[in-house]
Amino acid sequence: MPTKTVPAKLHRAQTRTQPASAASGGRRSLVDKAYREIRQRILDNVYPSGHRALEQEYADQLGLSRTPVREALLKLASEGLVEVLPRHGARVLPVSPDDMRDIYDMLTAIEPMAAELVARKKLPPADLKPLIDASRDMSAALKNDDLDAWALADERYHRLLIALAGNRLLAETVQGLWDRAHRARMVTLRLRPRPVNSTREHNAIVDAIRAGDATEAARLYRSHRERGSKELLALLEKARISSL
Amino acid sequence: MPTKTVPAKLHRAQTRTQPASAASGGRRSLVDKAYREIRQRILDNVYPSGHRALEQEYADQLGLSRTPVREALLKLASEGLVEVLPRHGARVLPVSPDDMRDIYDMLTAIEPMAAELVARKKLPPADLKPLIDASRDMSAALKNDDLDAWALADERYHRLLIALAGNRLLAETVQGLWDRAHRARMVTLRLRPRPVNSTREHNAIVDAIRAGDATEAARLYRSHRERGSKELLALLEKARISSL
């Protein structure tokens, strides 16, 4: 295969926890079903960037009427994953390098704050164990050359840390940003050198948190994020990827 | 395959900035009408914190059917202004001091980043003039003991600065946070001592931006935000306000 193309199936992104009745089996609303399904198809590149379809077409594909599909699309639009073009359907929003810069600027602002908040809480070490586990899984995945597993563990690490900050608003915002950047991360994952520094940086952040040094935790997280951001943007530039 | 031309209009229903179509009068959709109207009533305390009504009741009050009202309520829910309680209508979300802390932690993370981005752009001084004007209006309002005018100018200053950062995502996020905090700000406005420091701090931030000193701009904005945040939270505590 001479041309490098986006893998048809990017790794399955973890589905966000939805309110309430998720535990009670498959009793979710059709809006929720449509939302999850379409979101997953976007993240998995089943609906690739730029994919466009009418409300009725999405409805047909999911075996639903327009109403719940429409609500789901509006929600996805509010999260920046699709764009509703009246009379032209809804299309999966491409993510340009400029968009990625915006997203990473936001993450660079918010995630260090999360680390800072966690550090200030002086949590018992046991609460930080999942973070350390995630870091260890990243190392292990790297050793096995399993980049998908690495990406999953990386995402888990960041999600755990965000959750520990105890600010729901922050967690939701960051998750939305990660969603938007998901496809680009998955693509660059295989274009970049092996991410050997991340584990060390992650551990350093945990150490600062454990020491209760909020300023240092924030500083480390910020430089971690800035380095990642710079690398990713450089890759997109180098590969002349104008949108994903 | 001939590509269909898709009008590249961005139809994001921007809350405050209703562009261009102002000329065409009231051509907005009913969803948008419902959204704006309900949002305004919440911000103006016409629907006070905790106010609850059924979808049909909102629809009756606005003279619309349930469909556009429902979509508007879902949007407001996604912005954190209301909460949809199945079978119990939608209620205006109270904002607790904890919520305010979360909101201000987010603002403390994001707004300094905005100042940083603006400073890095090395804009021509003319572009910063509106900021300075807003600052001046704040001073004037304070001299006239017109706290409402002061609050408006303060909001204008922050909105302008956010806009100059050139990151739409950031601007929308911050605006959403300001919306959530709006009522609390309005209440504390009259409980607190006259905000005499803000103007000086605002001007210092502009100076740092003009000097292209991104780090200093961010630092100043952060301490400005932290001071404001601390004052506001202390006031809520002191007044034993458990929710707004």
Add this chain to the structure above:
DNA sequence: GCGCACATTAACGTATACATTAACGCATCC
């Protein structure tokens, strides 16, 4: 061929109809 008025189409935005089910009252049972 070209441009324009007008008819046609199709997708959406909105209204309405309908099915589902949580919430409530009430009678019954212990």
Add this chain to the structure above:
DNA sequence: GGATGCGTTAATGTATACGTTAATGTGCGC
């Protein structure tokens, strides 16, 4: 008295119907 089961009610979630209007096609004058 209090708990429990059951029928009723009502609000929602979803489907469908309908009017509007942007987009497209058509015919005509030139």
